[in-house]
Amino acid sequence: GAGVSQSPSNKVTEKGKDVELRCDPISGHTALYWYRQSLGQGLEFLIYFQGNSAPDKSGLPSDRFSAERTGGSVSTLTIQRTQQEDSAVYLCASSFMGAGTDTQYFGPGTRLTVL
Amino acid sequence: SQELEQSPQSLIVQEGKNLTINCTSSKTLYGLYWYKQKYGEGLIFLMMLQKGGEEKSHEKITAKLDEKKQQSSLHITASQPSHAGIYLCGADRALLGAGGTSYGKLTFGQGTILTVHP
Numbered sequence: 001g002a003g004v005s006q007s008p009s010n011k012v013t014e015k016g017k018d019v020e021l022r023c024d025p026i027s028g029h030t031a032l033y034w035y036r037q038s039l040g041q042g043l044e045f046l047i048y049f050q051g052n053s054a055p056d057k058s059g060l061p062s063d064r065f066s067a068e069r070t071g072g073s074v075s076t077l078t079i080q081r082t083q084q085e086d087s088a089v090y091l092c093a094s095s096f097m098g099a100g101t102d103t104q105y106f107g108p109g110t111r112l113t114v115l
Numbered sequence: 116s117q118e119l120e121q122s123p124q125s126l127i128v129q130e131g132k133n134l135t136i137n138c139t140s141s142k143t144l145y146g147l148y149w150y151k152q153k154y155g156e157g158l159i160f161l162m163m164l165q166k167g168g169e170e171k172s173h174e175k176i177t178a179k180l181d182e183k184k185q186q187s188s189l190h191i192t193a194s195q196p197s198h199a200g201i202y203l204c205g206a207d208r209a210l211l212g213a214g215g216t217s218y219g220k221l222t223f224g225q226g227t228i229l230t231v232h233p
Binding site: 033050093108 | 146148150155156157158159160163165203205207208209210217218219220221222223224225226
């Protein structure tokens with residue numbers, strides 16, 4: 001596809017359940033980022049992938065959060081035992097090589113609601 | 116404290132009016148990204164400024180970088196309802212003059228909500 005895609009677009013889950021969020025970056029982009037956008041917190045960095053490796057996981061809020069990337073392409077963000085405070089919009093972005101001056105292109109996001 | 120502060124936090128204008136949104140860094144500002152977000156959607160890249168004094172325009176939107184003031188401004192001329200949304204500025208550590216490895220980990224301002232009344 002031409003842009004970054006994410007699925008699902010919306011996810012409603014019950015507290016305690018696990019969820020998986022998917023990101024398909026722009027073809028050929030080696031760098032992939034996950035961000036979270038919530039009321040009162042703004043847009044926060046979660047994790048950065050270069051290829052299949054994650055050199056920076058510093059933004060993951062707790063060990064309930066994990067992410068992987070396979071084939072240097074698709075990435076999955078997994079949240080285990082979801083809590084209400086996990087409710088947010090999860091945004092994925094990709095860039096060509098991950099340099100600080102490479103433009104990051106964002107997907108439409110996944111809106112997660114934890115009841 | 117926020118590394119990037121945007122002002123105003125929200126703005127309501129009548130269609131046809133000009134407006135300016137500012138993004139100020141608490142540190143050095145070598146460059147900046149501007150994005151626009153419509154409610155429920157992802158971020159749309161507007162433009163990137165990479166050096167002091169740089170000015171870029173896209174349609175009716177102009178962005179400038181004042182390195183001395185550690186500030187960037189986004190100016191919209193003759194605003195239209197289609198300009199409505201949330202405007203976000205963001206920068207990587209290299210653009211903020213911080214040390215260490217740069218790999219595109221963006222820090223964002225808190226956003227400016229723009230409403231344009233027809």
